[in-house]
Amino acid sequence: MTTPRDTPASRRTRANGDGTIYQRKDGRWEAAAYVLAAGGTRKRIRVYGTTRKEAADKLTEAVAVSNRGLPTRISDTTVAQYLTYWLDTIAVHRLRATTHARYTAVARLHLLPALGPKKLHRLTVADVRGWLDQLRAACQCCTHGTDAARRADPKHPNQRPHCCAIGQCCSKRLSPRTLQYVHAVLNSALQQAVRDERVERNVARHVQVGQIRHRRFEPLTAAEARQFLQAARTDRLHALFELALRTGLRRGELLGLTWHDLDTENRTLNIRRTLQNAPNGGTALYPTKTRAAERRIALPAACLTALNQHRQTQDTERQTAGDRWEEQNLVFTTPSGNPLDPGGVTQHFRTLLTHAGLRRTRFHDLRHTCATLLLEQGVELITIKELLGHAHIAVTAEVYAHVRLRLQHQAIEALGRALNDGDDPADPPTATVVR
Known part of the structure; x- marks a missing residue:
């Protein structure tokens, strides 16, 4: 037995x-x-x-x-299958068209090639961490065959294969900001998978991508800003540049303005929408990205004057265009009434910089210039946050931390001069840390 x-x-x-x-x-x-x-x-x-x-x-x-009454995740669904399902049936209804297009591109370029074949319920923290490490170290030209596919073009004889195609890798890697964005897309998809009871936990949440630094920008100085406005005074889009520099509006917010948004009596402007490039070509109007971005701002007298002049110019263009005029009630349009192309506005801005003899900068730096000059004039951070349409004051404080630090130095130096008045210059007061 x-x-x-x-x-x-x-x-x-x-x-x-x-x-x-x-x-x-x-x-x-x-x-x-x-x-x-x-x-x-x-x-x-x-x-x-x-x-x-x-x-x-x-x-x-x-x-x-x-x-314990919890269903076990035993689906044979792969990461690629769930990502496709999530993008096509869930994310498409929750994201703006431009954001959905970026998410789709991220999935196609970075998520599906490496993680797509893996079973969704077997994806681990180690898988995600290893994938990010490989993504961080990989040359994007070599990974996607960008240079290997490039061939000499008779119209562009200088455009020839290089990088890995000729054995000299250029090491073009993803920036920390892009890595964070790619990770965020995966995190969003897996979080929905948890809600759908496809997986027990979101493994992407347990992987730290690392802190990123805000992009360094060089706003115009007060003298450069005056020089730019002087050069733009006779330009057809003078009112647009006045608004950008004096109110800090984003490019899309400026191009999405309608005449109904302007209240000349109360000298205010309502920001309700933004004009962006559409995924399938052309442009389209979208709601503001966040609730905080939908706001009403006060207008300076210079902007009101510029807008009134612009309206008169637009009325003349409407009469000249006749039947060719496309009435959309937009403040800033082409001479035929169509929406302006965002990229064309940026190129026009750069041309103005060249004519004004100023250094090259981004259109978005007009927004940074507005905020920086306001800070230097002693305007409270909460007021700047409301003007710019930031969702949280912490965003404003972090982006413009370098300006606040410079103002602190100026304040401490002013205090030092006051305390040194009548004292021996060789014996300056001792600086202490105030908490």
């Missing part, structure tokens, strides 16, 4: 409901049991291990989860 102790480990009988464990021909151990699945059904799952204990521990964990 044999006892359980005499029975080989691979043939021992387990209690009812505990499942079975046996050793496979390849030497691995396999454990199987029925557990609770999505929809209230029960399904037989199989787990594997290099030892009997490893397989038993995995099975015990799955059974314990099932006994």
